[in-house]
Amino acid sequence: MAAKRTWSELDERTRKLIIAVAVADGILEVAALIDIKRRSASQIRGPKWLWARGGRGQLRWGRADLILRLRATATAAAIRLTCTQHAR
Numbered sequence: 001m002a003a004k005r006t007w008s009e010l011d012e013r014t015r016k017l018i019i020a021v022a023v024a025d026g027i028l029e030v031a032a033l034i035d036i037k038r039r040s041a042s043q044i045r046g047p048k049w050l051w052a053r054g055g056r057g058q059l060r061w062g063r064a065d066l067i068l069r070l071r072a073t074a075t076a077a078a079i080r081l082t083c084t085q086h087a088r
Helices: 012-038 048-053 055-061 066-088
Strands: none
Touching: 012 048, 012 066
């Protein structure tokens, strides 16, 4: 198993990629919360407060499955890129 690296040990490109993925994740989280707020209770499976508390669940089991797939793809790509850079 590879040793854990600190933030300062990562190269600039990797740090920028991690920040970009984190920002995208935050934007998608806000989008999910806005979607929950705008929908009527009849359009949501279960109580709205529960979905708002775990907005990521809304992306998984709600109507925004495409957003979840995009988020997972971007995260997996970032992890692969980071792993291949550090394997060199």
